[in-house]
Amino acid sequence: MRILLLGGTAFVGRAIAADALESGHDVTLFGRGKTGTDLFPEATRLIGDRDTGDYASLRTGEWDAVVDISGYQSREVDQAMDVLGDRVGRYVFISSHAVYPRTGVAPGSDESLGRRDPLRSADVLDNDTYGPCKVACEDDVLARYGERATLVRPGKVTGPHDSSDTVLYWVRRGARGGRVVVPTRLEQPIQLTDVRDLGRLVMRLIVDDRGGAFNAVGPESTIGELMTLAAEIAGVPAQWVQVPADVVPADLPLVLPEAEWSSRQRNPAKARAAGMPVTPLRQTIADILAWDRDRGEPPLVS
Known part of the structure; x- marks a missing residue:
């Protein structure tokens, strides 16, 4: 199959491109050409910039499917669809579980849960605007492609090449061992999606x-298990010291107020039935630590 990826190859796009190429598909990568330029020499590369609306390189060509990895606001998605039109078969939009409400939801909610109100544009994408902007993008993809639209809603995605300071912060902290300050209860739920499963x-x-929507979320776990596994894999003793959230920085990654805990307890049954594998959390953490060690990066914490 001929598959077009809209987005870079730093992390999520990298995993999708790798899976597609390993399965023998013909892959075209559209992006600014600033990340992963040494990867996937067998793929076709088209240069463009969604920030400036530069889609000139997409004005010719046909693909069986497009995977929109880098569409965050409806303007970006609408421009891509205007250019591609009916020269693509299926439009797969990488959305987010942030389209759902963060509070007032029972654990185990599935794709039938009502979404947040759409927001067509935002100057800054944060906890208040990111999800609603993704809702607007989903609406536009569905309006344009109907049954040919597929919406993938990942939870927190991690794995090798995840250079963000969310999951990596706590994995590194657990792997260092010693006394670790934890500003939440150890049983706070997390639901990490291995990027390779995505x-x-x-x-x-x-x-x-x-077609349809799919919650691409990983197995249910806890922040305590995450750090315990990191310490075990690193072979170091560790002690978790729980403290009130208000005595540490409020922006520590992964830490949620208890009212939002159910947002990390989504039902993944539909995605599993469609073929999403489940990499054990231990394996994901071990692979993150191995990748982090091999690249020789300094720790995120002192």
């Missing part, structure tokens, strides 16, 4: 020509 799901949805 890549596999996207490709299964394309090959099977599946």
Whole structure:
């Protein structure tokens, strides 16, 4: 199949491209050409910039499916769809579980849960605007492609090449051992999506020509288990010291107020049935630590 990826190859796009190429598909990568330029020499590369509306390189060509990885606001998605039109078969939009309300939701909610109100543009994407902007993007993709639209809603995605300071912060902290300050209860739920599982799901949805929405979330776990596994894999003793949230920086990654805990307890049954694998959390953490060690990066914490 001919597959077009809209977005870079630093992390999520990298995993999707790798899975597609390993499965023998013809892959075209559209982006600014600033990340992963040494990756995937067998893929076709088209240069453009969604920030400036530069889609000139997409004005010719046909693809069986497009995977929109880098659409965050409706303007970006609408411009891409205007250019591509009916020269693509299925439009797979990488959305987010942030389209759902953060509070007032029972654990185990599925794709039938009502979404937040759409927001067509925002000067800054944060906890208040990111999800609603993704809702607006979803609406536009559905309006344009109907049954040919597929919406993938990942939870927090992690794995090798995840250079953000969210999951990596706590994995590194646990792997250092010693006394670790934890400004939440150890049983706070987390639901981490291994990026390789996400890549596999996207490709299964394309090959099977599946439309609809899918919660691409990982197995239920806790922040305590995350750090305990990191310490065990690193072979170091560790002690968790729980403190009130208001005595540490308010922006520590992954830490949520208890009212939002159910937002990390989504039902992944539909995505699993569609072919999304489940990498054990221990394996994901071990692979993150190995990648982090091999790249020789300094720690995020002192």
